[in-house]
Amino acid sequence: MSKKESIVHLIEKLNLHRVDESQKIIQQIIAYGDDAIEPLFEAFYHDEKTGEKEYILDALINLIDHDRLVEHLIRIMHCIHGFTRYYSLKHLLEFGNETIHHQLIPFIIESIGGHYYLDKLARDHLPHLGEPALNQLIVAIDRQSQLQNTNRDDRLCELVFILVSFNDEKILKPAINALKSVQNEGMYQSFIWAFKKVSAKVVSDLIEILKDSKSSYSLKLCIVHILANVRDKQSALSLLPLLNHSNEEMRSFVAYAFGDIGNRAVIPNLIELLKTDPHIYVRMASANALGEMRDDTAIQPLIESLQADKSSEVRRMAVSSLRHYKGVDVVTALIQALRDEETDIAVMAGYALRSQFDDARSHLQALHKEEPELIERAFNTMKWEFINLCRNDEELQKSSLSDVEGISSIIDYYNDQSHNCPICGKSPTELTWFYISSSPESWRMLVGRAGWQSVCDDCKIQVNFFLTTMN
């Protein structure tokens, strides 16, 4: 084997996943001195090799002057792509100085939108390269917005995603312009994600687009999502007219957005929708938003919805929202919901009643005596045979406590989320706690669940379950 062949052979044995072995190989390669430089460069430019490039650069640093390596990499940057460019940029960002970093900006920006690792590198580094990076990014976005080809939006979205990481007023206009220029409506979801970091300053521009009759339906829907994320109370009133939109999807998204934004001025409109909108999703969204508002004027409409809405989806949302409220009326409605024909609504009502303890206690005690099957259905979602099987499983109980300091530390840990027994009122410390785990079969089927359970043995009530593990 010639000297060169031996070096190539060694380079081929480098393996990203075998660090120690690779370090040793690097030392062997370095021992060949100048003869190793050319084969190392050749391997480095070969694009199929990926993670090993970092080792190759390590070896090259040992063999040639570092400044020369840096200079060389920058000079050839325009003719390297993919992983080779990624590792070159990574190396240069790590070892180069500020002047070098600024020379790299055009290459980093040019690479955005085509390669996962290069995108990640741009996300991590560009925002730290300051004003020059920001200015060049804005120019790139402007150019990309003007392209007409069909797959331009992927890169545009990635550019915007990085743009909004800059904490600078300058980003607002180009970000909005880019959003307006989106051609592929399937990309709106990614833009909603990208705009998550945008501040409230962008709200008035977004509202202008909403009012513009030329804006497409999908663009408007996208903006509703963005405004829900920005949570600026002023935007709620501008969204109000959209509650009368002819499309139920738009009405329901606006109602959900109100839940996120939380402007109480829109409560009467949400109540109206909850009562009268013909579409299930709109009524669900309104029930959800009224729960998020935490405003007592929402209680009565939510109760009526829980009692009378024909759709179980809407009743489910209403009972879920009512758990945010307290008081005698709420308790009465939740007690009544224990009789809902849908078991899971009864279970949700049971859950909400656990935190209404003082007001609910006498009602629940009476029911426990007179109609125990109602209580059983709403509070005991697991079979007692299973509960007993778990608590008598010494091995399970022992192993569950192996990492913790006794069961009292578990009770302490869940203190804020634990409830008293809803029937007799025993506090969490007076209840029995143990670990439960679903059957081996369920774990094999990837639906396994395990966690801490508290029960009242006097009343035979499963009080709380805290999930710790699932697969």
Ligand SMILES: [Zn+2]
């Ligand atoms: Zn009890």
